[in-house]
Amino acid sequence: MFTGIVEVQGKIVSINKNDSTQSGGNGFSIIIGECKSILSDCHIGDSIAVNGTCLTVTEFDKEYGTFKVNIAPETVRKTNLGLLKEGSYVNLERAMSTDNRFGGHLVQGHVNTTIKVDNIELDPPNSLAVTFYVPEIETLEDYHDDDVMLDILPKGFVCLDGVSLTITRVEREKRKFSVMLIPHTQKIVTLGKCKAGDIINLEVDNNTKTVRRALEENGILRRVVEKQDKLEKEVEILKEKLNILLKEKL
Secondary structure (H helix, E strand, O other), X not given: OEOOOOOEEEEEEEEEEEEOOOOOOOEEEEEEEOOHHHXXXXXXXXXXXXXXXXXXEEEEXXXXXEEEEEEOHHHHHHOOHHHOOOXXXXXXXXXXXXXXXXXXXXXXXXXXXXXXXXXXXXXXXXXXXXXXXXXXXXXXXXXXXXXXXXXXXXXXXXXXXXXXXXXXXXXXXXXXEEEEEOHHHHHHOHHHHOOOOOEEEEEEOHHHHHHHHHHHHXXXXXXXXXXXXXXXXXXXXHHHHXXXXXXXXX
């Protein structure tokens, strides 16, 4: 388990899609550097979240500040890790311990899907409002392919590339939602340098998902969502009417 509080940004040192070494497991592996600060208590088999994806350390070097992880085919399909290049930076967090403050929310490190950065706007004086587009799922073949939009709620938690953030706005019909990045967050995580079109890992809040499924089984969820959509439309209509009235007075 993780908290979504990024400890350091690591740099991709090498990518090997056919690593035949023992630590490579005859598969896809990456070596991440510039992360000496999180390796002081590292052991083979430890879990480290890389862009919010829980991965197992198979090799590490405390002196040089590097570690290696394997990436399974399913992980390549579900996350943005397969898009990484040498020199790319990633968000890193060690598995949570019992003696630290719990500042984010419970993150499993199990990415649900990838989403796309739709728009970035400055929210004066120095925060960024970032809007994401959630692609529709073509098939719902199993438990893991739920429509994640159902678990994205205003003021709820979301984990984006390993960063715990609060949802500020949801545009359900457009399949979009927004978060706010304060200056501190912009500096310490990779999202501060994101641009429109970038692919980001998404993990929805597991508590929200659990409650939603319980309501869904009783047929309550659909009625709640329909009422919420109706209210959102009514609010937008009222905003438009207010703008018209203000223009007429001017």
